[in-house]
Amino acid sequence: MNKIFLKDIHTLSVAKLASVLQGTIEGATEIRGLAIFQAIPSIGAQTAKNMLDRATFR
Template sequence: MQPSPPKLPLTPEEKQHLKASKVKLNDIALMELSELAFYLQASLERAQYLRGLAQFQSVPSIGPKVSERVVQMGFYSLDDIKHTRGEELINRWEQHCGYWEDPCLEDSFRCMVHYANHPTSERTWFDFTDERKHYREQNGYPATRPTVSWQDIFKKTR
């Protein structure tokens, strides 16, 4: 079964360039940056951003919003997160955004790190819920964790 293509924030021009070059969205995750930049007619930084989103969305059950968060933290490939841990990523993300997140996001980060180390794995984010719960029962959260929840933040913006 063909994986679904990543959802990428491509400009109309970038879509047109990819189509003219016969590049499929599913190919982007594995392309060399210089090659992707050439086909997009974009900078290496733009190519790196888009390829990062595509690579992270290649992980089973990981979508564009979770992928975007990992890229916002400065990770652009599965290799970049291979030697980290899901709890490290969520701690870093919460410091970055200033509020604590839905625990499912930590499950997603754990899934991504697992997949980076086991690329044929078909485990999905919810397969990591028990692992997270066990870890948090044993270790809790860091003292520096933000005190405001994502729910409080998003209630105020509605």
């Protein structure tokens, strides 16, 4: 079993994160996006989610 630390999620590739979590690429992309925003000290979990919900990735 692979172990990852919460503080390191933003550094993982989406493919690696999906593999470790045994989830989808889409889910891993959202989790990684949230983690990247949360790596900024002044942005909390809810603000990061709000920003991702409003972003367009197409």
